[in-house]
Every structure is written in structure tokens, then in C-alpha cells.
Amino acid sequence: MMLSTNLLSAILNFSICLVIYGMLCKNRRHRLPYPPGPRGLLVAGNMFNMPKPDEAAKYLAYAKEFGNIYHLSSFGTYIIVVSCPKIANDLFSKRSRIYSGRAPLHMIKDLMGWDFNFAMMDSGILWKDHRKMFENYLKPSKIPCHHTLLREEIVDFLQNLMNTPHDFARHIDHLAESSNTRFFYGSPMRRDAAHLRGIAEKALSSLKVALVPVKYIPSWFPGAAFKRKAEKWRRITHNMVEYPFRQVCEAMDNAVASPCFVTNAIHDLRQSEPDADNLDMTKSVVLAFFLSMSLHSDIQQIAQEELDKVCSGRLPDFADRPVLPSSRISPSKLDWVTLAPILAIPHTTLKDDIYDGYLIPAGALVIGNTQHVDKCARGTMCGTEHFLQGRYSGTNKTSRHRKGSILIAAFGYGKRKCPGRFLADAQLFLLVASVLKTYTIKPLPGKRVSQNPEGLFTTDCITRYPLPFDCLIIPWAEQSAEVLIKGASYATPQ
Numbered sequence: 327m328m329l330s331t332n333l334l335s336a337i338l339n340f341s342i343c344l345v346i347y348g349m350l351c352k353n354r355r356h357r358l359p360y361p362p363g364p365r366g367l368l369v370a371g372n373m374f375n376m377p378k379p380d381e382a383a384k385y386l387a388y389a390k391e392f393g394n395i396y397h398l399s400s401f402g403t404y405i406i407v408v409s410c411p412k413i414a415n416d417l418f419s420k421r422s423r424i425y426s427g428r429a430p431l432h433m434i435k436d437l438m439g440w441d442f443n444f445a446m447m448d449s450g451i452l453w454k455d456h457r458k459m460f461e462n463y464l465k466p467s468k469i470p471c472h473h474t475l476l477r478e479e480i481v482d483f484l485q486n487l488m489n490t491p492h493d494f495a496r497h498i499d500h501l502a503e504s505s506n507t508r509f510f511y512g513s514p515m516r517r518d519a520a521h522l523r524g525i526a527e528k529a530l531s532s533l534k535v536a537l538v539p540v541k542y543i544p545s546w547f548p549g550a551a552f553k554r555k556a557e558k559w560r561r562i563t564h565n566m567v568e569y570p571f572r573q574v575c576e577a578m579d580n581a582v583a584s585p586c587f588v589t590n591a592i593h594d595l596r597q598s599e600p601d602a603d604n605l606d607m608t609k610s611v612v613l614a615f616f617l618s619m620s621l622h623s624d625i626q627q628i629a630q631e632e633l634d635k636v637c638s639g640r641l642p643d644f645a646d647r648p649v650l651p652s653s654r655i656s657p658s659k660l661d662w663v664t665l666a667p668i669l670a671i672p673h674t675t676l677k678d679d680i681y682d683g684y685l686i687p688a689g690a691l692v693i694g695n696t697q698h699v700d701k702c703a704r705g706t707m708c709g710t711e712h713f714l715q716g717r718y719s720g721t722n723k724t725s726r727h728r729k730g731s732i733l734i735a736a737f738g739y740g741k742r743k744c745p746g747r748f749l750a751d752a753q754l755f756l757l758v759a760s761v762l763k764t765y766t767i768k769p770l771p772g773k774r775v776s777q778n779p780e781g782l783f784t785t786d787c788i789t790r791y792p793l794p795f796d797c798l799i800i801p802w803a804e805q806s807a808e809v810l811i812k813g814a815s816y817a818t819p820q
Contacts, residue, residue: 446671448674487764500520503523771798
């Protein structure tokens with residue numbers, strides 16, 4: 327009996343100690359400071375001095391003043407901005423179990439119908455199932471299965487450039503439309519690529535509205551016209567998802583569907599969606615490549631000389647990549663300009679966390695300042711953006727650092743990285759190498775263009791685009807572009 331009483335007393339004392347220890351830890355945790363940041367109002371926080379998503383200079387100024395991790399707040403919501411590769415890797419990758427959540431995004435997901443998009447889903451079983459499906463189809467070992475499609479589309483693009491080089495922007499649009507449509511929905515849907523592009527553009531335009539917590543305001547309430555607009559946008563988004571999906575289902579029923587992403591996934595989730603963001607990014611990076619080559623003839627010449635040594639008398643192929651260092655100047659890796667949006671899609675913390683002595687509370691929005699992360703990785707944070715010739719050949723000491731930075735910034739962070747990054751990288755490599763092998767890109771005679779990219783690009787909250795520009799696209803003097811294109815052993819199916 328005495329032993330039982332002593333045991334019970336010991337258990338009780340131990341429990342009390344645990345409770346006291348937990349309370350002390352909790353109090354200590356809440357005494358920890360948040361990351362530094364600009365002073366805000368008592369309730370509204372930084373509501374009135376919050377930078378807009380396209381105000382890169384203001385985010386850069388905050389990073390210089392408060393450091394590479396700082397916080398803002400708005401009506402009780404804490405926003406943590408990450409501005410360097412190391413912190414982004416520490417939080418989003420090494421602590422991905424805490425930092426892989428997604429904000430509610432009521433305006434976009436609930437009102438405008440983007441809840442189908444797994445990039446915006448909160449972490450959970452549904453998101454994991456979607457991600458597993460995409461990664462199984464787009465993992466590095468599966469990319470060679472898509473090489474034929476990429477080759478065919480790029481040869482088609484080269485031929486269009488030869489026929490009407492002044493329409494290069496339209497041909498880039500067609501390349502993005504056709505390759506994405508074939509990849510997701512198969513060759514029979516290729517003839518509907520322009521129509522699908524129109525639907526996707528309308529849906530994407532709705533994403534550029536402000537993210538505001540207006541889900542529970544009645545649509546008839548004065549000043550709530552945005553809710554009626556959201557209902558219209560929801561129908562457009564629904565059409566973007568359902569129209570091509572129904573077409574593929576009908577093609578499968580009629581035994582005329584070709585293998586594609588949807589036919590592989592249709593037995594699992596019974597739903598897919600076009601990668602509308604990828605359409606925009608493809609157009610942006612390829613346009614940026616043409617612009618940058620027209621302004622940097624020395625870099626273009628180095629790459630063309632290497633291509634001539636390795637691919638004499640033929641178009642480049644994927645097997646040539648290891649021995650073509652300068653042609654690794656793919657549009658997504660341009661040192662001259664950062665093409666990614668200023669801010670990544672916000673992550674949310676699933677529980678309290680401590681980093682470098684700072685408290686990051688549960689439910690906080692943690693956002694990667696992608697452009698600043700990318701500039702830090704390139705060592706151009708405070709200087710004019712420019713090419714370094716040895717960057718990809720290994721002759722420059724920063725080349726090894728840069729090699730991985732594109733995967734940190736432009737394609738997202740941690741478990742939220744875009745699963746299509748390997749396919750995009752393969753497509754951009756072959757495109758760049760093939761264009762440089764067949765054509766020379768020059769500025770218009772007598773027209774001076776600034777080397778500073780800030781005046782040549784426009785930014786919205788989704789993508790950074792080159793402003794409209796003209797350039798000369800002529801066959802490379804040392805090769806016959808027509809012979810190379812017609813000598814290709816593949817042709818795009820009609």
C-alpha cells in the first residue's frame with residue numbers, strides 16, 4: 327500500500343513538473359521576438375505601408391534595412407518574407423513538415439474556382455495524391471519519354487521562324503500552346519491549342535486581382551460587385567478545366583486518343599488541368615532569350631562556336647548537353663535578368679517554429695522573395711544585372727553556386743517545388759541550342775537599346791514579361807538553317 331502511494335505521489339509530482347516546464351517553455355517561446363520589420367499600427371499593422379506584389383524595389387529596401395528575414399503584419403496576420411537562398415533552404419526544405427502549408431486564399435480558391443489546382447491546395451491527403459501523380463509522370467527518369475514531343479515541337483518552331491522571322495513572338499505563343507496541349511491532352515487536341523490558350527488567358531487574368539477575405543459578404547451587398555465578377559470568373563475557370571478534359575474522354579471512348587498526361591491520370595483522379603502558369607512562363611522566358619541574345623552578341627558567338635564543334639551538320643540533341651556548357655544559358659537561367667515573379671505563392675506554418683532566435687508563429691504566411699533570392703545566389707544583389715561568360719562553363723567561381731539556385735527560386739521551394747521543372751529545363755535547353763545552331767539574333771540596325779533590364783520588362787503578380795521589341799533573325803552564316811531543319815529525322819504530327 328505504501329509503495330502504491332509513493333508511486334502515485336511520484337507520478338503526480340512528475341506530471342506537475344512537466345506542466346510547469348511546458349508553461350515555462352511556452353512563456354519563453356512567446357517572449358521570443360518576431361523577425362525585425364517596419365513599424366505598423368496597433369491593429370492594422372502594416373496594412374497601409376505594405377508593398378504591392380509588383381514593388382520589387384520596396385521589398386529590396388526592406389531586406390537591406392531589416393535583413394534577409396523580416397516580418398510584416400496586417401490585422402493579426404503575420405507575414406514573414408525570406409530573401410536569401412540559405413534561409414529559404416533552411417525553412418522550406420529542411421523544415422518542410424512545418425512550412426508546406428498554403429494560405430486559405432478564399433478569393434481565388436473558393437470564389438473563383440481555383441481549388442482544383444494542386445499548387446494552391448493546403449498540405450493534406452488530396453495534395454499528396456496530386457503531387458504523387460505529377461511527380462510520377464514528370465520525374466527525371468521519365469523525361470526521356472517526352473523527348474520526341476519536344477524535338478518535334480522545336481523543329482516546327484524553327485521552320486516557322488524561317489518562314490516568317492518577324493513574327494517570332496507569335497511563333498513563341500504557338501510553341502507554348504502546342505507543346506503544352508500535346509503534353510497534357512495528346513496530339514488530337516493540338517488543333518484546339520489556340521482555343522485552349524484563349525480560355526487559359528481569361529482564367530489567368532482573374533488571378534491578378536487582390537487577395538482579400540471577402541468570402542462571406544453577400545453578393546447583393548453594396549460595393550460587393552467583385553463577388554459577382556468572381557462568379558463569372560468561376561465559370562471561365564471551370565470551362566478551362568472541363569472542356570479539354572471532356573474532349574480527351576470522348577477521344578478515349580472513340581479509341582482515337584493518343585498517350586498523354588490525362589490518359590495516364592484519368593483512371594486515378596478522374597481530373598486534370600492545363601498548366602496555365604507554365605504557358606505564361608514559357609512565353610516569357612523564350613522572349614527574354616531572344617531579347618538577351620540580340621543584346622549580347624559575344625555570348626551568342628561563344629555558344630554558336632561550341633555548337634559548331636559538337637553538332638557539325640546536324641541539330642543539337644539531348645545527348646549533346648554535357649559537352650555544351652555555354653548553351654546551358656537557357657532562358658530560365660539568364661544571368662542578365664531575373665524572370666521569376668517577385669514573390670512566390672505564400673507558404674503557411676503548420677505550428678510555431680523558432681529560427682535564428684526569432685519566433686515564427688503557427689499560421690503565419692511565409693513568402694519567398696524570389697527575385698531577391700535569385701539575385702543573392704548570383705551575387706548581383708546591388709549591381710547591374712549582366713551576363714558572366716564563364717558562368718556555365720565552370721571557369722567562373724560562382725558557377726557551382728548558380729547551378730542549384732534556379733531550382734530554389736524560379737521553380738518554388740521545398741516540397742512545393744514545381745514538379746514540371748525537369749521537363750521545362752529539358753525543353754528550354756533544346757530550344758536554346760537549336761535556335762543558336764540555326765539562327766543569329768541581332769538588334770535592328772541603328773536602334774540603340776539599354777543594357778539595363780529594368781526598362782525592358784514589365785511585371786505583374788504572376789510573370790515578368792519583356793516589353794514588345796523587334797530584332798533581326800537570320801540564318802547562321804556558317805550553316806544552312808534550311809538544310810538542318812529539313813534534315814531532322816522527325817516531323818510534327820498534324
